[in-house]
Amino acid sequence: VNGCVFCEIAGGRVEASIVYEDDDTLAFMDLKPVNPGHVLVVPREHVPSVRDLDEELGGRVFKVAMRLESAIRNSGVRCEGTNMFVADGEAAFQDVFHFHLHVFPRFQGDRFTIDADWKEQSRAELDRVASDIRSAYEQLWR
Numbered sequence: 001v002n003g004c005v006f007c008e009i010a011g012g013r014v015e016a017s018i019v020y021e022d023d024d025t026l027a028f029m030d031l032k033p034v035n036p037g038h039v040l041v042v043p044r045e046h047v048p049s050v051r052d053l054d055e056e057l058g059g060r061v062f063k064v065a066m067r068l069e070s071a072i073r074n075s076g077v078r079c080e081g082t083n084m085f086v087a088d089g090e091a092a093f094q095d096v097f098h099f100h101l102h103v104f105p106r107f108q109g110d111r112f113t114i115d116a117d118w119k120e121q122s123r124a125e126l127d128r129v130a131s132d133i134r135s136a137y138e139q140l141w142r
């Protein structure tokens with residue numbers, strides 16, 4: 001897609017540090033890494049959001065991410081843990097609207113933070129929300 005930097009990378013028209021590629025997927029270093037070793041895995045096909053992603057292709061993207069997670073741990077970069085992360089939508093801080101799965105190493109004292117109000121919810125509230133999601137799931141994929 002015109003103007004999409006990940007399509008440009010997939011087409012070889014924009015420079016990137018490639019770590020893995022096959023017919024359907026591509027993995028390369030994030031230009032602005034959380035920590036050294038931060039990799040992005042993308043489908044070659046332009047897919048804006050997770051909702052547009054074919055499930056089989058999504059499975060292949062995740063398989064590549066799983067294998068890269070092990071590779072990162074064995075690569076010599078500082079890695080005491082890893083995060084896999086998808087940002088879907090502007091509210092979730094998606095910056096490039098071509099689906100991508102982040103895989104990045106973590107270590108004690110790094111600067112990555114996730115902050116939220118982690119307050120425990122009541123069982124009644126959890127059950128209520130679970131019921132809403134179950135209904136939506138059944139309507140979508142029954």
Ligand SMILES: [Zn+2]
Binds near residue numbers: 001005006
């Ligand atoms: Zn694209």
